[in-house]
Amino acid sequence: MRSVGIRMALLLVAASLLASTLCGCAAREKKVLLIFSYHASYTWHAEEARGTQEVLQREGIAFEKFYLDTKRRTSVEWKQQITAEAKVRITEYDPALVIVFDDNACELVAQHYVGGTLPFVFCGVNADPAEYGFPAQNVTGVLERPDFKGSAELLQKLVPDVQRVALITDDSPSAHGFIEGLADIAQPVVISEIHTTNAFEDWQAKVRQLQSEVDAIGLFTYHTIKKPGEEESMSADELLQWTLENSVLPEFCPLDFAIEGGALCGVALSAYEQGNTAAEMAVRILEGEKPADVPVAIPQANRAMVNAGRAAVLGVAIPEETLEGIELVD
Numbered sequence: 001m002r003s004v005g006i007r008m009a010l011l012l013v014a015a016s017l018l019a020s021t022l023c024g025c026a027a028r029e030k031k032v033l034l035i036f037s038y039h040a041s042y043t044w045h046a047e048e049a050r051g052t053q054e055v056l057q058r059e060g061i062a063f064e065k066f067y068l069d070t071k072r073r074t075s076v077e078w079k080q081q082i083t084a085e086a087k088v089r090i091t092e093y094d095p096a097l098v099i100v101f102d103d104n105a106c107e108l109v110a111q112h113y114v115g116g117t118l119p120f121v122f123c124g125v126n127a128d129p130a131e132y133g134f135p136a137q138n139v140t141g142v143l144e145r146p147d148f149k150g151s152a153e154l155l156q157k158l159v160p161d162v163q164r165v166a167l168i169t170d171d172s173p174s175a176h177g178f179i180e181g182l183a184d185i186a187q188p189v190v191i192s193e194i195h196t197t198n199a200f201e202d203w204q205a206k207v208r209q210l211q212s213e214v215d216a217i218g219l220f221t222y223h224t225i226k227k228p229g230e231e232e233s234m235s236a237d238e239l240l241q242w243t244l245e246n247s248v249l250p251e252f253c254p255l256d257f258a259i260e261g262g263a264l265c266g267v268a269l270s271a272y273e274q275g276n277t278a279a280e281m282a283v284r285i286l287e288g289e290k291p292a293d294v295p296v297a298i299p300q301a302n303r304a305m306v307n308a309g310r311a312a313v314l315g316v317a318i319p320e321e322t323l324e325g326i327e328l329v330d
Contacts, residue, residue, distance in 0.1 A: 030060065032056060032098070032282060034066065034101070037103065038071040043260075051270075051271070052279040070108070071172070073232055087109070096286060098113075099120070102174060103125055103126055103174050105122075106127075106132045119285050120138060120141070121285070121291070124271070124274050126175075126177030127176065127177030127180070136291075137292045140292070140296055144274060145269075146268075147268075147301035150267035151254045152252060153188050154252065159215075162250065163189060165189045165217065167217075168206055168217060169221055170224040172198075172223070199225070204246070217249050222243075236261075241262065253268075259306070260305075260329050264307055265304075265306045266305055267304050307328075308330045
């Protein structure tokens with residue numbers, strides 16, 4: 001009887017250990033690493049994170065954030081260093097899935113794991129995902145396709161005489177992907193020039209030059225611009241304010257933070273929706289779907305925005321018929 005009791009006790013201990021192990025695996029399977037291309041205070045990332053966290057917290061999924069900080073710090077040396085640190089963090093944190101946000105995280109980190117066993121979901125990618133080897137057996141995600149055409153059409157409702165525009169943006173992977181996509185879409189305006197730069201002095205000179213050459217200025221990202229002699233990028237808010245103070249041309253941009261920051265108008269994507277969509281895809285994969293069976297998503301731009309303060313400064317009247325469905329910010 002004693003030996004039976006001992007055997008039963010051993011079986012109970014083994015069952016307890018097995019249950020503990022299974023619980024540990026289940027907990028680990030619900031752990032996600034979020035790798036952001038830029039820095040925590042970058043407005044777009046803050047909204048992507050908000051959309052992602054809402055879903056993960058709802059589902060009881062643990063997560064951790066890691067920031068590459070490659071808008072403020074753009075040197076090759078920094079990118080090599082932070083890429084190595086990100087790979088170490090993946091190993092140490094041992095997530096069941098990784099979500100990477102924006103192009104730099106795809107280029108520097110995610111593409112090195114293509115074809116492996118660790119699932120990845122990308123979010124906010126402007127370039128053709130094939131440049132990074134996506135989609136793949138272990139990779140799917142969310143594309144960011146800003147609505148330049150819709151933004152230009154909204155501008156023409158406010159300023160009907162606009163015909164010739166110039167696009168000015170920073171010289172970044174996100175900007176390059178956006179520019180490549182413009183060629184595939186018929187535009188309601190003539191894009192007379194596309195100018196990319198990471199030098200503040202060059203940006204200043206171009207804005208001044210455009211005043212007499214075009215009817216309006218299109219903006220995209222402007223977060224990797226540096227002042228002379230500076231290693232880190234200047235404040236994006238400072239750059240936008242300089243642009244607004246030194247331009248009499250109406251601006252349009254397909255990104256919400258630019259209109260909220262003072263640019264005239266745009267039909268903007270929602271960074272919150274981008275992050276929310278990526279997180280929902282991650283949940284499906286954690287629940288057993290294969291990444292290859294989860295189609296790449298392309299959320300549509302849905303925020304038609306006008307900055308009322310900028311409209312007043314420029315003397316732009318907002319037609320009553322245009323106000324319907326428009327989000328006014330100031």
